[in-house]
Amino acid sequence: xxRKNTVQxxxxxxxxxxxxxxxxxKFDLGIPDQFRVxxxxxxxxxxxxxxxxxxxxxxxxxxxHTGGPPTPDAEQADNxxxxxxxxxxxxxxxxxxxSAIFIEEDDAQNGVDHIDGHRSPGYIVSPYVVQNGPTxxxxxxxxxxxxxxxxxxxxxxxxxxxxxASPMRTAFVKGDPPVANFKPWTHVPNQVxxxxxxxxxxxxxxxxxxxxxxxxxxLQKKAKVFAxxxxxxxxxxxxxxxxxxxxxxxxxxxxxxxxxxVRPPSDFNNPAPAGDxx
Numbered sequence: 001x002x003r004k005n006t007v008q009x010x011x012x013x014x015x016x017x018x019x020x021x022x023x024x025x026k027f028d029l030g031i032p033d034q035f036r037v038x039x040x041x042x043x044x045x046x047x048x049x050x051x052x053x054x055x056x057x058x059x060x061x062x063x064x065h066t067g068g069p070p071t072p073d074a075e076q077a078d079n080x081x082x083x084x085x086x087x088x089x090x091x092x093x094x095x096x097x098x099s100a101i102f103i104e105e106d107d108a109q110n111g112v113d114h115i116d117g118h119r120s121p122g123y124i125v126s127p128y129v130v131q132n133g134p135t136x137x138x139x140x141x142x143x144x145x146x147x148x149x150x151x152x153x154x155x156x157x158x159x160x161x162x163x164x165a166s167p168m169r170t171a172f173v174k175g176d177p178p179v180a181n182f183k184p185w186t187h188v189p190n191q192v193x194x195x196x197x198x199x200x201x202x203x204x205x206x207x208x209x210x211x212x213x214x215x216x217x218x219l220q221k222k223a224k225v226f227a228x229x230x231x232x233x234x235x236x237x238x239x240x241x242x243x244x245x246x247x248x249x250x251x252x253x254x255x256x257x258x259x260x261x262v263r264p265p266s267d268f269n270n271p272a273p274a275g276d277x278x
Contacts, residue, residue, distance in 0.1 A: 019054070029068035029075075029230040032194060033061040033082035041089055053095050055153060059086070064105075067226040067236065071197035072245040078194040084187030087125050091184035100126035100152060102145055124148075127180040128172050138170045207251075214252045214262060218244055221265035240268040 009024050011017040021043050025031045040059060047053040064079040066072040083103060090099055103123040113119055122145060130136070147165040150157060157163035173179055207215070222244055229235045243263065246256050255261050 024059075027060070027062055027231055027233050029063060029065055029226070031063075031068075033063045033078045034085075034194065036061050037082045037085045040086070044089060044093075048093055048095070056149070061086075062233070065233065066241065066245055067222075067230055069198045070195060072248050073192050074194050074196035074198075077190040077192035077196075081187065081190045081194065087185055088187040091125075092186075096184060097127060097180075097182055100124060100128065100149075102149060104142055104145060124168070124171050125185075126172075127182045128178055130171060130173055131181060136170050138168075140168055140171075141165070144168050211252050214247070214264065218247055218252065218265050221268070237268065240265075243268065 007025060007028075008022050009020050009026050011020060021040065024039050025036055036059075044053070061079055061082045063075045063082075066075045068075055070078070087101060090096060090101060101124070103121075103125070105120045105122075120142070122140070122142070124145075143161050143165040145168065147157070147162045148168045148171075149155075150162060151167045221240070225236045225240055225244075243256050244265075246254075247262060252262055256263070
């Protein structure tokens with residue numbers, strides 16, 4: 001099946017526009033990440049057949065922003081499955097032996113964890129990464145990841161920030177030649193249906209009436225918060241979306257961390273953005 005898309009991706013930078021996959025969907029939380037992978041893999045397979053796989057590919061799969069029609073859990077599952085499929089395709093291809101896949105989120109999600117408020121997930125997938133051994137506690141930032149990519153490609157730094165950043169050497173195996181693991185990886189099927197919540201299943205009338213009323217009210221709030229914003233990254237109030245995601249994923253029965261009650265959506269009336277939420 002050939003995946004077609006009438007929405008064209010663009011760029012104001014001519015040098016970038018020349019290298020775009022023009023039919024790859026732009027930011028739109030109403031489009032499943034599975035479709036984005038379907039569009040990308042067509043181009044990837046064509047490059048494999050013609051020995052024209054780019055030295056560097058940059059791709060954004062963004063449905064973990066959780067604003068689309070499915071439930072937050074479903075959108076996370078969609079995003080996770082998309083990442084798994086990308087790794088699956090690359091690791092089973094002839095370019096796997098010379099590949100490294102860098103995965104990062106755009107920020108620290110506007111919230112703290114038990115250690116710090118600046119931490120964000122980051123992954124490197126490659127035959128040449130360290131897979132066994134002690135935990136690496138080296139402090140790395142997104143700029144270190146950029147610098148690592150530049151070093152692999154033999155590119156000069158773009159500015160003073162990546163100029164002084166150290167490559168992520170401790171993440172890769174050592175030796176001459178390095179002891180690599182070329183075993184491919186097969187993605188794990190999603191356990192949450194990626195269309196969960198698209199139908200009326202998101203509103204369960206058999207549940208406790210008070211819980212059901214909260215669910216209905218919060219779904220209405222979600223529709224209002226994201227109205228006209230599905231194509232605009234990080235344009236909604238993060239505190240509202242954080243609470244909705246928590247309540248939706250815990251059945252509207254568990255208070256948000258640090259709070260004592262499940263709050264109604266009427267508590268959240270701030271229309272202005274206050275940061276990023278993914």
